[in-house]
Amino acid sequence: MFQDLLTYLESIDPILAAFYATLFTWLVTALGASFVFFFKNMNRTFFDGMLGFTGGVMVAASFWSLLAPSIEMSDGEGFIKVIPAAIGFALGALFIFTLDKTLPHLHINFKETEGIKSPWQRTTLLTLAITLHNIPEGLAVGVLFGGVAAGIPEASIAGAVTLAIGIGIQNFPEGIAVSMPLRRMGMSRRKSFMYGQASAIVEPIFGVLGAAAVIFFTPILPYALAFAAGAMIYVVVEEVIPETQQANNTDIATLGFIGGFIVMMVLDVALG
Numbered sequence: 001m002f003q004d005l006l007t008y009l010e011s012i013d014p015i016l017a018a019f020y021a022t023l024f025t026w027l028v029t030a031l032g033a034s035f036v037f038f039f040k041n042m043n044r045t046f047f048d049g050m051l052g053f054t055g056g057v058m059v060a061a062s063f064w065s066l067l068a069p070s071i072e073m074s075d076g077e078g079f080i081k082v083i084p085a086a087i088g089f090a091l092g093a094l095f096i097f098t099l100d101k102t103l104p105h106l107h108i109n110f111k112e113t114e115g116i117k118s119p120w121q122r123t124t125l126l127t128l129a130i131t132l133h134n135i136p137e138g139l140a141v142g143v144l145f146g147g148v149a150a151g152i153p154e155a156s157i158a159g160a161v162t163l164a165i166g167i168g169i170q171n172f173p174e175g176i177a178v179s180m181p182l183r184r185m186g187m188s189r190r191k192s193f194m195y196g197q198a199s200a201i202v203e204p205i206f207g208v209l210g211a212a213a214v215i216f217f218t219p220i221l222p223y224a225l226a227f228a229a230g231a232m233i234y235v236v237v238e239e240v241i242p243e244t245q246q247a248n249n250t251d252i253a254t255l256g257f258i259g260g261f262i263v264m265m266v267l268d269v270a271l272g
Contacts, residue, residue, distance in 0.1 A: 055240040
């Protein structure tokens with residue numbers, strides 16, 4: 001079945017393939033958000049463990065699926081070979097840093113709003129916080145599909161699909177992470193679900209943009225891969241990990257992180 005999926009994605013336009021892959025990651029987010037129809041609250045320990053798992057998947061994907069191929073496909077030796085990855089990584093982190101400082105948002109377990117001052121409601125600000133997580137994820141999947149279309153040997157359909165599967169797995173708790181708090185704040189189940197799934201709608205958008213950018217500007221692929229990695233690592237360190245440290249569940253969150261890293265590493269090496 002996996003091979004049939006790869007064969008199909010190889011046969012269609014790479015931008016369309018990137019769209020389908022990131023549509024899958026969005027649907028998994030919606031599946032997580034749908035839990036709000038069945039539960040109003042979620043055990044905080046379990047929740048922090050899932051957030052830790054999310055961080056582990058993102059860090060493993062950043063290295064195995066993005067940074068390692070970026071370095072491998074760069075020309076030169078020694079310091080020269082790693083320069084594109086270093087520049088792209090720094091630019092990706094700077095990109096999310098800039099969004100973090102300008103786009104109004106509110107993290108789940110924090111009371112103070114980040115970004116520029118805004119009259120927007122807490123519900124909107126919470127959704128925007130998770131939306132920031134999803135931008136680099138969609139970009140990462142799209143960039144890999146673009147690399148395949150550009151004929152880069154280090155980029156493969158299997159690797160791109162594996163990354164999409166890993167991102168989809170960790171999007172499940174992210175959907176819950178939006179919808180559940182909104183439900184606790186008094187929002188209806190339907191609206192909580194709509195906000196939860198909407199937080200990942202940027203993934204298909206940035207997936208298509210990432211694929212198109214690499215196809216039309218092939219030399220930027222090493223930079224683009226590292227850019228997505230830098231953006232994801234910034235999100236993990238600045239947002240995901242701190243959110244798991246607010247309720248004395250550090251051990252559970254850490255074990256979740258290790259589990260997520262292992263799952264993504266195994267998927268990438270075994271399938272990609």
